[in-house]
Amino acid sequence: MTNEQMTSSETEPTDDQTAPTPGTDGLADRADAGAETTTDRTLLETRDLNVYYGDDRALTDVDIEIPEKQVTAVIGPSGCGKSTFLRCINRMNDLVDAAHVEGELLFDGKNVYDDDVDPVALRRKIGMVFQSPNPFPKSIRDNVAYGLKVQGKDDDNVDEKVHRALERAALLEEVEDQLDSSGLDLSGGQQQRLCIARAIAPDPDVILMDEPASALDPVATSKIEDLIEDLAEEYTVVIVTHNMQQAARISDKTAVFLTGGELVEFDDTNKIFENPEHDRVEDYITGKFG
Numbered sequence: 001m002t003n004e005q006m007t008s009s010e011t012e013p014t015d016d017q018t019a020p021t022p023g024t025d026g027l028a029d030r031a032d033a034g035a036e037t038t039t040d041r042t043l044l045e046t047r048d049l050n051v052y053y054g055d056d057r058a059l060t061d062v063d064i065e066i067p068e069k070q071v072t073a074v075i076g077p078s079g080c081g082k083s084t085f086l087r088c089i090n091r092m093n094d095l096v097d098a099a100h101v102e103g104e105l106l107f108d109g110k111n112v113y114d115d116d117v118d119p120v121a122l123r124r125k126i127g128m129v130f131q132s133p134n135p136f137p138k139s140i141r142d143n144v145a146y147g148l149k150v151q152g153k154d155d156d157n158v159d160e161k162v163h164r165a166l167e168r169a170a171l172l173e174e175v176e177d178q179l180d181s182s183g184l185d186l187s188g189g190q191q192q193r194l195c196i197a198r199a200i201a202p203d204p205d206v207i208l209m210d211e212p213a214s215a216l217d218p219v220a221t222s223k224i225e226d227l228i229e230d231l232a233e234e235y236t237v238v239i240v241t242h243n244m245q246q247a248a249r250i251s252d253k254t255a256v257f258l259t260g261g262e263l264v265e266f267d268d269t270n271k272i273f274e275n276p277e278h279d280r281v282e283d284y285i286t287g288k289f290g
């Protein structure tokens, strides 16, 4: 297992994890830099981003500016590159041998593909939640504490941080009396909120979500949607969804990718759904294809 693989949030922790030395990850510490809450400040930006799997291009010349502390939805038909785009943001595509990235992806002005950026540190600042809830076969407490342990912050405050993350993920009330029970004993919706708590425990700036509610029933989905809207007060959220109603309900901005990995339109969600610029986007939104 490589160092990179160890800290992808899907991966089981091991005993030999070491925390990277602060200040050597190539990334600025936004908290220390005194970053303030803003609404339209760009936090993530791509310039001419192209991604290939072998010779096949999955993303084509993508230029986008994703604002801080808002929900950006990424929609489009199957195979248009939504997940590929998401995985570029925290360099999860590094783990795919065939993947090759060209162009720039700036996080707070820094190209995450620069040689001096540590992808492990990057993934702590840009956390990820996957389609199927994937808690570790460990206690609820240890699932949430996992991110802190990897970060070398397994200190006296760990319980307080676990509580805070569970509260932030709207799960604390339901599990407060069973923190030592297995995370796998929770319902699907609770497991997904546990995974969200695990992602936010290290206090990231960005949370990437790849269809986080697609495996859940309507009640659990609704809770996750409420939570996502809430999280955007504190975090920048980028969510891939197949569900256009969900994108319309919870996002501030929507990016529409179409076949060939082309970003065809990116705008305020209301504009995309009520009056898109491009006929192809309108056709997609109105269900004429995809």
Ligand SMILES: Nc1ncnc2c1ncn2[C@@H]1O[C@H](COP(=O)(O)OP(=O)(O)OP(=O)(O)O)[C@@H](O)[C@H]1O
Pocket (backbone or CB within 6 Å): 053, 058, 076, 077, 078, 079, 080, 081, 082, 083, 084, 085, 096, 098
């Ligand atoms: N690991 C991989 N190896 C080779 N090709 C891949 C890999 N992952 C994705 N692709 C290809 O890249 C293109 C974009 O895939 P991606 O999964 O990003 O699309 P998507 O829009 O997220 O699709 P879906 O909505 O079906 O999940 C597709 O043609 C897909 O077959």
